[in-house]
Amino acid sequence: MPRIDKRKIEEAVRMILEAIGEDPEREGLRETPRRVADMLEELLSGYDAGEEYAWFTEQSDLVVVSGIRFYSLCEHHLLPFYGVAHVAYLPKGKVIGLSKIVRIVHKYARRLQIQERMTEQIADEVQKATGSEDVMVVTEAIHLCMAMRGVKTPAPTVVAALRGEFRRDPWLKKEVYDIISPYRLTRHPRLD
Ligand code: ZN
Numbered sequence: 001m002p003r004i005d006k007r008k009i010e011e012a013v014r015m016i017l018e019a020i021g022e023d024p025e026r027e028g029l030r031e032t033p034r035r036v037a038d039m040l041e042e043l044l045s046g047y048d049a050g051e052e053y054a055w056f057t058e059q060s061d062l063v064v065v066s067g068i069r070f071y072s073l074c075e076h077h078l079l080p081f082y083g084v085a086h087v088a089y090l091p092k093g094k095v096i097g098l099s100k101i102v103r104i105v106h107k108y109a110r111r112l113q114i115q116e117r118m119t120e121q122i123a124d125e126v127q128k129a130t131g132s133e134d135v136m137v138v139t140e141a142i143h144l145c146m147a148m149r150g151v152k153t154p155a156p157t158v159v160a161a162l163r164g165e166f167r168r169d170p171w172l173k174k175e176v177y178d179i180i181s182p183y184r185l186t187r188h189p190r191l192d
Contacts, residue, residue, distance in 0.1 A: 004044065006037040013037070043073055046110045056098045057179050064088040064176060065101045067183030074145050075112035083141035083156055085109075085119075086180040087126055090134035090165055100129060115141050115159050123161035134164035136176055140185035156185045 010033035017024040017032065024033070057064040064086065071082040085105045108121045123137040140156040166173050 004037075004041045006034075006041060009037040009040055010034055043071070044111050046107050055183055058095070061090055062088065062172075062175065063091055063095060064179045065098055066180040068102050068105045070105050070109035070139075070141075072109040072111070072113045072115075072118060072141075074143060075114060077145035078112075079144040079148070081113075081115060081141045081143040081145070081157075083139065083185045084183065085122065085140075086138045086176070086183065087122065088136040088166070088176045088179075089126055089130050089132050091130060092132045094131055096129050101126065104129065115139055115143075115157060119159045119161045123163055127163060132164070134166060135161070136163065136166035136173065137161045138176075138180065142185070 013033040013036045014024045017029060022029060024030070055066045057066065065088075066084075066086045068085045068087070069082075070085055071080060073079070074081050087101050087105070104125045105122055108118045108125070119137050119139045122139075123135050126135045126137065127133060138158065138160045140158050142156055162173065166176070
């Protein structure tokens with residue numbers, strides 16, 4: 001990960017505050033540049049976000065981890081996009097733990113991203129970690145840059161990466177969608 005120059009972020013935030021007509025020295029804003037620098041350092045660390053709830057389903061030759069919560073930052077607007085990721089694979093003699101999958105998701109979420117690339121990167125790394133070509137990743141996210149600006153209703157954007165058998169076999173793909181269905185973002189309360 002690139003080193004983060006927090007002093008430079010602080011200067012930049014102070015300049016943004018001035019540019020929008022604020023007084024960076026007023027009470028509520030005095031600590032804001034430092035807070036933003038600390039926050040960016042944390043959000044872009046690529047580190048595991050720690051405690052996590054996810055659901056593990058293993059049936060004969062299919063492993064599915066559903067509902068892994070993630071928070072990321074859109075690289076076009078520096079605003080959050082967040083939601084859930086679901087990861088499935090056909091093990092080739094090697095099953096990796098739930099926490100390892102969660103860590104892979106967080107590693108690629110905690111940097112400047114676009115959802116499509118993040119989904120592909122997660123699929124790449126799950127392929128590497130499991131030694132299996134057959135991997136499917138579905139991510140569902142609310143993008144604040146769209147929701148807050150009223151460009152679109154805040155319905156989740158859904159992106160899927162299908163590899164190997166998941167691309168070839170529509171029934172297998174459907175099975176994954178059935179398994180993840182209770183954990184999908186679209187079933188969560190709408191934000192609008
Ligand atoms: Zn954006």
